[in-house]
Amino acid sequence: MERLGHLKTYHFPAANNDDDNSQSSDSSPIGGSTTPNLLSQNSGEQEKLMSRPPRRVSSTNEYDDPFSNAEIYYGPETDPRKATTKYQKQGKKLNRTRTMSVFGNISTSRQTTIEDHYLKRRGSEDDTYLSSKGNRRFFIENVDSTLEELLRNEDTDRNYQITIEDKGPKVIKVGTANSFGFNHISIRGTYMLSNLLQELTIAKSFGRHQIFLDEARINEDPVNRLSRLITNQFWNSLTRRIDLYNIGDMASDGKIDTPEAKNPRVYVPHNCPEQYAFYIQAAQMNPSLKLEVEYLPEAISPEYVKSLNRTPGLLALAMEEHVNPSTGEASLIGYPYAVPGGRFNELYGWDSYMIALGLLEGNKVDVAKGMVEHFIFEIKHYGKILNANRSYYLCRSQPPFLTDMANIVFDRIGGHNNPSAINFIKRAFVSAIKEYKSVWTSQPRLDPETGLSCYHPDGIGIPPETEPDHFDTILYPYTKKYKCTMEEFRKMYNDGDVKEPALDEFFLHDRAVRESGHDTTYRFEGVCAYLATIDLNSLLYKYETDIADAIEKYFGDKFVDPNDFSVTTSADWRKLANERKERVNKYMWDEDSGFFFDYNVHIKKRTSYESATTFWALWSGLATPHQAQVMIEKALPKLEVLGGLVCCTERSRGPISINRPVRQWDYPFGWAPHQILAWKGLEDYGYKGIARRLSYRWLFMMTKAFVDFNGIVVEKYNVTSGIDPHRVEAEYGNQGADFKGVAKEGFGWVNSSYLLGLKYMDSHARRALGTCIPPDPFFKNLRPDQMKIYDL
Numbered sequence: 001m002e003r004l005g006h007l008k009t010y011h012f013p014a015a016n017n018d019d020d021n022s023q024s025s026d027s028s029p030i031g032g033s034t035t036p037n038l039l040s041q042n043s044g045e046q047e048k049l050m051s052r053p054p055r056r057v058s059s060t061n062e063y064d065d066p067f068s069n070a071e072i073y074y075g076p077e078t079d080p081r082k083a084t085t086k087y088q089k090q091g092k093k094l095n096r097t098r099t100m101s102v103f104g105n106i107s108t109s110r111q112t113t114i115e116d117h118y119l120k121r122r123g124s125e126d127d128t129y130l131s132s133k134g135n136r137r138f139f140i141e142n143v144d145s146t147l148e149e150l151l152r153n154e155d156t157d158r159n160y161q162i163t164i165e166d167k168g169p170k171v172i173k174v175g176t177a178n179s180f181g182f183n184h185i186s187i188r189g190t191y192m193l194s195n196l197l198q199e200l201t202i203a204k205s206f207g208r209h210q211i212f213l214d215e216a217r218i219n220e221d222p223v224n225r226l227s228r229l230i231t232n233q234f235w236n237s238l239t240r241r242i243d244l245y246n247i248g249d250m251a252s253d254g255k256i257d258t259p260e261a262k263n264p265r266v267y268v269p270h271n272c273p274e275q276y277a278f279y280i281q282a283a284q285m286n287p288s289l290k291l292e293v294e295y296l297p298e299a300i301s302p303e304y305v306k307s308l309n310r311t312p313g314l315l316a317l318a319m320e321e322h323v324n325p326s327t328g329e330a331s332l333i334g335y336p337y338a339v340p341g342g343r344f345n346e347l348y349g350w351d352s353y354m355i356a357l358g359l360l361e362g363n364k365v366d367v368a369k370g371m372v373e374h375f376i377f378e379i380k381h382y383g384k385i386l387n388a389n390r391s392y393y394l395c396r397s398q399p400p401f402l403t404d405m406a407n408i409v410f411d412r413i414g415g416h417n418n419p420s421a422i423n424f425i426k427r428a429f430v431s432a433i434k435e436y437k438s439v440w441t442s443q444p445r446l447d448p449e450t451g452l453s454c455y456h457p458d459g460i461g462i463p464p465e466t467e468p469d470h471f472d473t474i475l476y477p478y479t480k481k482y483k484c485t486m487e488e489f490r491k492m493y494n495d496g497d498v499k500e501p502a503l504d505e506f507f508l509h510d511r512a513v514r515e516s517g518h519d520t521t522y523r524f525e526g527v528c529a530y531l532a533t534i535d536l537n538s539l540l541y542k543y544e545t546d547i548a549d550a551i552e553k554y555f556g557d558k559f560v561d562p563n564d565f566s567v568t569t570s571a572d573w574r575k576l577a578n579e580r581k582e583r584v585n586k587y588m589w590d591e592d593s594g595f596f597f598d599y600n601v602h603i604k605k606r607t608s609y610e611s612a613t614t615f616w617a618l619w620s621g622l623a624t625p626h627q628a629q630v631m632i633e634k635a636l637p638k639l640e641v642l643g644g645l646v647c648c649t650e651r652s653r654g655p656i657s658i659n660r661p662v663r664q665w666d667y668p669f670g671w672a673p674h675q676i677l678a679w680k681g682l683e684d685y686g687y688k689g690i691a692r693r694l695s696y697r698w699l700f701m702m703t704k705a706f707v708d709f710n711g712i713v714v715e716k717y718n719v720t721s722g723i724d725p726h727r728v729e730a731e732y733g734n735q736g737a738d739f740k741g742v743a744k745e746g747f748g749w750v751n752s753s754y755l756l757g758l759k760y761m762d763s764h765a766r767r768a769l770g771t772c773i774p775p776d777p778f779f780k781n782l783r784p785d786q787m788k789i790y791d792l
């Protein structure tokens with residue numbers, strides 16, 4: 001036990017609880033003995049749990065850690081077959097052949113090798129004892145055949161995942177490490193079996209045929225497991241950084257299926273010759289890649305963008321110079337960034353902000369900073385922060401978050417004490433001011449009469465990146481009119497061979513819907529470009545107040561704009577913010593319902609669609625305390641459901657039918673950015689308890705899906721479903737669900753939401769989440785003093 005002193009204390013990755021170290025070691029995700037009553041009422045038991053030594057996930061030696069990253073856990077150093085080769089000959093220990101503790105009880109077999117295990121193998125009582133301590137280890141003698149057996153018996157619906165929907169025996173026998181596979185024990189239940197499947201799949205991908213596997217790794221508390229995977233693995237899987245060798249992967253895009261889209265292609269701004277030379281070099285170094293490199297023209301018109309529909313390509317992003325320390329040679333390398341995941345393998349606008357919040361929770365500051373650098377580059381070279389960096393997104397943007405994103409990164413790179421951070425924040429604000437003026441408060445997005453802004457991008461024709469049948473209902477009547485196939489009509493319309501003003505109007509709004517990030521919802525269909533939304537105007541209010549603060553702090557309260565040479569002070573920007581606030585109140589606030597509604601600038605009428613984006617008025621600081629209170633009393637009850645906040649009310653969405661299919665940004669779905677912004681807004685206005693309650697709901701839903709469905713983390717959820725919330729059959733389907741054996745990346749903003757939501761949870765709530773206690777029984781069984789912290 002003296003050795004305990006060497007062990008590092010485990011801190012939960014994202015918790016700010018005052019009792020972090022009290023994580024119990026016996027939380028069993030499935031069939032655990034913990035009940036809501038025990039959790040909430042038996043304080044003696046709780047104290048006992050809390051007085052235990054903290055659970056250890058890291059140790060003096062990373063090879064000792066049952067929760068170390070896959071590269072370590074399944075790397076060559078831990079291969080049992082190497083025991084008789086060079087490691088033993090060199091007298092080195094084989095780290096993973098030891099039985100070792102998860103909780104600090106260091107085994108006496110610490111120094112043994114594989115043969116020691118075999119020779120000194122102990123009886124099964126030892127394994128029972130170790131099991132009771134949570135320290136048991138397995139020896140998987142043949143990874144391939146165990147995987148085959150597991151899938152054959154347990155994956156009865158043959159989707160390469162083990163879930164609660166599979167009808168197998170839910171048990172497999174594996175050898176124990178102590179007996180070097182001689183004795184067998186059973187692994188039972190969906191959660192453990194699916195974790196076994198995940199671990200074997202990863203081990204196989206590392207080329208391993210035999211492994212030792214800690215029971216703790218497949219029986220890990222799911223809250224720990226998911227937050228650990230997000231922080232240590234998912235973020236890495238989603239991170240990209242362009243160099244001479246990987247451009248083929250970055251450029252690949254599954255969204256467009258034309259023959260010309262098969263080859264990777266990069267478009268470079270007309271005035272970036274170094275980048276052009278870089279990509280040409282990459283193409284020459286690997287001719288089999290067939291990388292095509294093209295300059296963009298100086299003026300990028302909607303006609304030009306449409307002309308690229310069949311030859312889509314990646315748009316160049318910001319790069320820095322890198323000097324190879326051994327050769328002294330200088331070359332370019334891209335700033336890192338993280339992609340959302342699934343079909344979205346490029347840098348997105350508002351996803352990046354949400355992702356940055358989560359990256360910073362995991363200390364991946366360079367990636368978050370890299371994304372700000374890319375936005376500065378995009379504003380300079382493409383005139384806006386792009387929907388994403390593909391040619392077909394060149395005309396449109398997404399909800400703007402740059403000022404807040406720059407501020408949070410600034411704080412993490414040294415802030416005021418770091419001259420390069422000051423340089424960074426100044427460049428970011430110069431860019432944000434340019435974006436504010438030339439994109440969001442210029443034509444066609446600005447409505448001169450109200451002074452409010454709308455999503456209203458340029459563009460021509462049918463967006464090529466959408467799933468092929470998305471517009472069939474709209475286009476079908478035209479195939480009848482022109483007596484042609486759908487494909488023929490699409491071409492005729494896109495090429496301008498037929499003029500259909502009603503369709504032009506439809507696609508004007510469709511593009512605006514996509515710029516809003518809420519693609520798609522009946523709230524916006526056929527009308528979006530005419531809506532001054534509460535979403536966008538809240539975000540612009542935040543820009544105005546952030547810019548005022550930045551001018552005061554970093555520009556001596558006098559900002560000379562290098563782009564138009566105008567001079568402004570913080571007071572000018574505060575005035576703009578106040579004016580916007582007044583207009584939003586006048587046109588959008590509805591005291592009776594407690595909602596901020598969108599305002600239709602075309603027909604000059606307030607809408608009545610009840611959307612969760614009403615809470616953005618809290619996130620941005622635009623709402624008054626009184627409005628916040630009314631929203632909570634009247635709007636919140638309409639939007640709070642089992643798994644958190646739903647996009648909109650069922651009433652607003654209206655009936656669904658074959659001709660009116662469900663839309664992914666409508667009831668009954670919930671999205672991470674809505675949760676994240678509402679939590680922060682509520683907390684800022686003094687309603688932390690509500691934020692905590694909503695986050696418990698969201699985390700419960702995510703954890704339950706993760707436990708029951710093979711470690712799944714998806715783009716969006718059905719927040720009204722207690723059984724299979726990840727199942728969303730709308731539009732292009734749910735991203736993140738389509739994996740074989742193991743989910744490797746989750747989904748960007750959902751990953752963030754998990755880490756951010758956990759910051760509201762104390763150890764009691766974490767334990768309840770770990771045993772998947774649904775929100776209602778959890779809240780109902782709280783003691784009165786505990787209820788208060790959830791604002792119940």
Ligand SMILES: OC[C@H]1O[C@H](O[C@H]2O[C@H](CO)[C@@H](O)[C@H](O)[C@H]2O)[C@H](O)[C@@H](O)[C@@H]1O
Nearest residue numbers: 340344348351387465466514517518519
């Ligand atoms: O391909 C269809 C649409 O896909 C994107 O929208 C969705 O994914 C984005 C990335 O996660 C996200 O930013 C957006 O809010 C989602 O609705 C894309 O942004 C759309 O432009 C595109 O048409």
Ligand SMILES: [Ca+2]
Nearest residue numbers: 155157159161
């Ligand atoms: Ca299955």
